[in-house]
Amino acid sequence: MKKLLLATAFAAIAGVASAQDAIKIGTEGAYEPYNYIDQATGKLVGFEIELGGELCKRANLTCEFVQNDWDSIIPNLQSGNYDAIMAGMSITDERKKVITFSDNYTPPSKSSYMAASADANTGEGAVISAQTGTIQAGYIAEQAGNTLLEFATPDETVAAVKNGEADAVFADKDYLVPIAGDSGGALVMLDKDVALGGGIGIGLRQSDTELKAKFDGAIQAMKADGSLNALIEKYFGPESEKF
Known part of the structure; x- marks a missing residue:
């Protein structure tokens, strides 16, 4: 047995x-x-x-x-x-x-902002979109004067900029650069890189x-x-x- x-x-x-x-x-x-x-x-x-x-x-x-x-x-x-x-x-x-x-x-990758214009506000009073649960959302939440607008998917964070809900989107730079490049000038990268993670x-x-x-x-x-x-x-x- x-x-x-x-x-x-x-x-x-x-x-x-x-x-x-x-x-x-x-x-x-x-x-x-x-x-x-x-x-x-x-x-x-x-x-x-x-x-x-x-x-x-x-x-x-x-x-x-x-x-x-x-x-x-x-x-x-x-x-x-x-x-x-x-x-x-x-x-x-x-x-x-x-x-x-x-x-x-x-x-360690760089995060960056993308907006509809090069002079978009990302400081005091700005509304910034980011994906829920990301290090980018956490970073924006800690910035005094910003309003964080969270979305479940990265596509929605970009759409928020396109439709005027957000002043800029903050995400991994490698994700945003191709989107800006394919937008025909409708979206631009801002020269404000941040190293996170x-x-x-x-x-x-x-x-x-x-x-x-x-x-x-x-x-x-x-x-x-x-x-x-x-x-x-x-x-x-x-x-x-x-x-």
């Missing part, structure tokens, strides 16, 4: 280990060029999707990306709906209270130390061989911050 129980226990352990090799990664699918939906194919694409595929390959993991709204992306990680987050999520002390992060796969990393449950070690090893290997910098340049251009 003891042998049977031991055999069953070992089988269960083996099953858990096998299941851990196949993981799900949550992403927003609305933050180009980090992660977004290709309108022609309906598939998730972008920097983090390609990077995630390479990291999983190097870590000997079978990975599947699943789309999740930003405002519930951490709770659904904690609930076990997926095993990791790759969603342009900056590493912050506040988030570290509830989840852990892999090594950063982008350097400790770079972007993979969000993980604090208990998943083995999975964190696998991702850390893969990220470190990509930093060492230059392939991570090459991928950053592919999506963000030759002037982008690199390792």
